[in-house]
Amino acid sequence: MNYFLTDEQKMIIELAHQVAVEKIAPVTEKYDESGEFPWDIVKILSDSDLFGLYIPEAYGGMGGGVLELVIAVEELSRVCGGISLSLAASALGTFPILLFGTDEQKKKYLPPLAKGTKLAAFGLTEANAGSDAGGIETTAKKDGDYFILNGTKQWITNGGEAETYTVIAMTDKKKGARGATAFILEKGMPGFSFGKKENKMGIRASATRELVFSDCKVPKDQILGKEGKGFIVAMKTLDQSRPGVAAQALGIAQGAFDRSIEYARQRVQFGLPIISFQAVNHMIADMAIQIEAARALVYECSRLIDSGAKDISKLSAMSKVFASDVAMKVTVDAVQVFGGYGYMKEYPVEKMMRDAKITQIYEGTNQIQRNVIAQELIKEQASKK
Amino acid sequence: MNIVVCIKQVPGTTDVKISEKTNTLIREGVESIINPFDMYAIEEALKIKEKMSGKVIILCMGPPPAKEAIKEAIAMGADEGILLSDRAFAGSDTWATAYTLSMGIRKIGAYDLILCGKQAIDGDTAQVGPGVAEALGLPFVAYVRKIEEIREGYIRCDRMMEEGYEVIAMPLPALITVVKEINEPRLPSLKGMLRAKKAEVATWTAKDLSAEPANLGLTGSPTQVMKIFSPPQRPGGEMILGEIDEQVEKLVNRIRELKIV
Numbered sequence: 001m002n003y004f005l006t007d008e009q010k011m012i013i014e015l016a017h018q019v020a021v022e023k024i025a026p027v028t029e030k031y032d033e034s035g036e037f038p039w040d041i042v043k044i045l046s047d048s049d050l051f052g053l054y055i056p057e058a059y060g061g062m063g064g065g066v067l068e069l070v071i072a073v074e075e076l077s078r079v080c081g082g083i084s085l086s087l088a089a090s091a092l093g094t095f096p097i098l099l100f101g102t103d104e105q106k107k108k109y110l111p112p113l114a115k116g117t118k119l120a121a122f123g124l125t126e127a128n129a130g131s132d133a134g135g136i137e138t139t140a141k142k143d144g145d146y147f148i149l150n151g152t153k154q155w156i157t158n159g160g161e162a163e164t165y166t167v168i169a170m171t172d173k174k175k176g177a178r179g180a181t182a183f184i185l186e187k188g189m190p191g192f193s194f195g196k197k198e199n200k201m202g203i204r205a206s207a208t209r210e211l212v213f214s215d216c217k218v219p220k221d222q223i224l225g226k227e228g229k230g231f232i233v234a235m236k237t238l239d240q241s242r243p244g245v246a247a248q249a250l251g252i253a254q255g256a257f258d259r260s261i262e263y264a265r266q267r268v269q270f271g272l273p274i275i276s277f278q279a280v281n282h283m284i285a286d287m288a289i290q291i292e293a294a295r296a297l298v299y300e301c302s303r304l305i306d307s308g309a310k311d312i313s314k315l316s317a318m319s320k321v322f323a324s325d326v327a328m329k330v331t332v333d334a335v336q337v338f339g340g341y342g343y344m345k346e347y348p349v350e351k352m353m354r355d356a357k358i359t360q361i362y363e364g365t366n367q368i369q370r371n372v373i374a375q376e377l378i379k380e381q382a383s384k385k
Numbered sequence: 386m387n388i389v390v391c392i393k394q395v396p397g398t399t400d401v402k403i404s405e406k407t408n409t410l411i412r413e414g415v416e417s418i419i420n421p422f423d424m425y426a427i428e429e430a431l432k433i434k435e436k437m438s439g440k441v442i443i444l445c446m447g448p449p450p451a452k453e454a455i456k457e458a459i460a461m462g463a464d465e466g467i468l469l470s471d472r473a474f475a476g477s478d479t480w481a482t483a484y485t486l487s488m489g490i491r492k493i494g495a496y497d498l499i500l501c502g503k504q505a506i507d508g509d510t511a512q513v514g515p516g517v518a519e520a521l522g523l524p525f526v527a528y529v530r531k532i533e534e535i536r537e538g539y540i541r542c543d544r545m546m547e548e549g550y551e552v553i554a555m556p557l558p559a560l561i562t563v564v565k566e567i568n569e570p571r572l573p574s575l576k577g578m579l580r581a582k583k584a585e586v587a588t589w590t591a592k593d594l595s596a597e598p599a600n601l602g603l604t605g606s607p608t609q610v611m612k613i614f615s616p617p618q619r620p621g622g623e624m625i626l627g628e629i630d631e632q633v634e635k636l637v638n639r640i641r642e643l644k645i646v
Contacts, residue, residue, distance in 0.1 A: 007582070018573075023572070048572055
C-alpha cells in the first residue's frame with residue numbers, strides 16, 4: 001500500500017531497517033536470554049540520529065512528528081520489540097517535557113534526549129495504581145521552595161538506565177485527580193533510588209524497574225506544567241505516545257509475518273510446501289489483512305496528531321488497541337504456522353509472541369483503551385443534539 | 386588534516402557473470418555497493434577527522450551511477466565527493482586507473498593523507514592503491530591494520546603480514562591501504578543522509594584533469610585481457626581411514642605409489 005511518505009520518511013525507514021538488520025538482529029537472542037540493557041545498540045541508534053526524530057530542531061532534534069517516530073519504531077520492532085523499546089520508552093518520558101515544559105526546561109532536558117546520549121522514562125504506575133491512576137500513593141509535600149517526594153513507582157520502562165524521569169505524584173491527596181502534579185527528576189538526586197529489576201515474559205531486553213523516593217527533595221522549578229495538573233500531563237502524554245506502542249506492536253506483527261511466509265514456502269510436508277495448503281495460506285492472508293489495516297490506522301492517527309488536532313484520544317486509543325490485538329493474534333498464528341519448531345527458542349517466533357503480549361497491557365490496558373473510546377463516542381453523540 | 390579516500394563501486398555479490406564477448410564483468414541488473422574494503426578506509430578517514438579536524442574528500446572513478454557510492458560515503462560523514470567520469474576512462478586497467486586517480490588527487494591539491502581499501506572485491510588486484518602513490522611520487526604502506534600515531538607531517542602504522550606485523554613510520558603526505566582488521570565501519574546517520582541527498586557531487590572529465598589521453602582507458606592500459614575463464618574445480622581429497630597404524634601404512638603406500646618421494 002502507498003502511504004505517501006516523504007523522501008525523508010522513506011530515508012528514516014531505510015536507516016532504521018539497516019540498523020535493525022545489521023546491528024540488532026545478531027544480538028536479539030543474546031539480550032532476550034540475559035535481560036541486560038542493550039547500551040551498545042542505544043549508542044548506534046544515537047549515532048544514527050534516530051532518538052530525536054519527533055523533537056524540534058531548535059532542541060537538537062530532527063523536527064519530525066509522531067509519524068516519524070512511529071515508522072522508526074515499527075521498523076526496529078520488526079527485528080526486536082524489546083530493544084526498540086529503549087527508544088520508544090524514551091519518547092514516552094520525553095513527550096511530557098515537549099508538551100508541557102517551559103522553554104528553560106526544554107533547553108535543559110531535550111538536547112541530550114534528542115541525541116540519545118541520555119534516555120528518558122515516565123513514572124505513573126504504582127503497585128496499587130495501575131488502570132486506576134487515581135490510586136497514586138506517592139506524595140510530594142511542599143517545603144518552601146522544594147517538594148519532598150515519598151513513594152514507589154512500579155514497572156517503569158528504562159528505569160535505572162534513564163537519566164531524566166517524568167514522575168506523577170500527589171501534591172494534594174484530598175483533591176483527588178486534581179491533586180496530582182508532574183515533576184522532572186534526574187537520576188542521582190538525593191533520595192531517588194531504584195528498586196527491583198523485573199524478570200519478564202517478553203521485551204526482556206528492556207529495563208523494567210521500580211523508582212523509589214524517600215524524602216527526595218526536588219526544587220519547585222522541576223514541576224512540569226502547573227501544580228495540580230499532573231493528571232492532564234499524564235493523559236495528554238499517553239494520547240501522544242500510544243501510537244508508539246501501536247507501532248511497536250505493528251512491527252512485531254510484521255516481523256512475525258515476514259518469518260511465517262518465508263517458512264511456509266520452505267517447509268515441505270506431504271510433498272508440497274505448506275503454503276500450498278489452504279489451511280496455512282489463509283492464516284498467512286489473514287495476517288497480512290490485519291497488519292495492513294493496523295498500519296493504515298496507526299499512520300492515520302499519527303498524521304492526525306501531527307496536524308495539531310486537539311481531539312486525539314479516541315483515535316490514539318483505537319490505534320493502540322487494534323495494533324496490539326493484531327500483534328497478539330498474528331504472533332500466535334505465526335507460532336502455529338511454524339508448528340513444533342515455532343515453540344522452540346531456536347526459532348524466532350516464540351519470542352515475538354512473548355514480546356507482543358505486553359502491547360495489550362501497558363500504557364493503558366486494551367480494556368481501559370476501550371473505556372476511553374466509549375467515553376469519546378458518548379461525548380460525540382451527546383454533542384450532536 | 387585533509388584526507389582523500391579513493392573508493393570504487395562494485396557489484397554487491399560474488400556471484401558475478403562474465404560476458405563471453407568482451408571478457409568483462411556483466412554489471413547490468415546487479416546491485417552496486419561501495420567496495421567493502423573501501424568502507425574501512427572511509428571509516429578510518431572519519432575517525433582521523435574526528436580527532437584532528439580537517440576534511441574528508443571522496444574520490445571515485447566510474448560511470449555516472451557511481452555518484453550513489455559517493456553519496457553513501459557522505460551519509461556516513463564525508464565532507465564532499467568527486468566523481469571522475471569520462472568515456473575516455475572506460476576499459477582502464479590498474480595502471481590507467483591509478484594514473485587517472487592520481488590526476489584527480491593532483492587537481493584536489495591540498496591533502497595530507499590518501500586512504501584506499503587494500504583491494505576491490507571484483508578485480509582483487511590490490512595494485513591501484515600503491516599505483517596511485519607511485520604516480521604521485523608519495524611514500525605508501527599497504528595492508529595497514531592499525532594507525533598507531535598520526536600528526537602533522539608524520540604517520541606510524543602497523544602493516545599486517547602473514548606472520549605478525551611490521552611497524553612503519555613515514556612522512557606525510559603519504560598513502561595507505563587498509564585491511565578489514567583496522568575498524569568497524571559505521572552506519573550512516575539521518576543527518577548525513579539528508580546532507581548526502583542535497584550534496585552536489587562534482588564530475589571531472591579527462592579534460593578537467595588535464596590528463597594525457599594516451600595514458601587513459603583501454604589505450605593507456607598495458608594489460609590486455611586475452612581470456613577470462615572459471616578455473617576447473619579442484620578434485621576432492623582422499624580420506625585415509627582406519628586405526629593409526631593402518632592409516633600410516635596406507636599413507637606410506639600411497640606416497641610410494643604416487644612417487645612423491
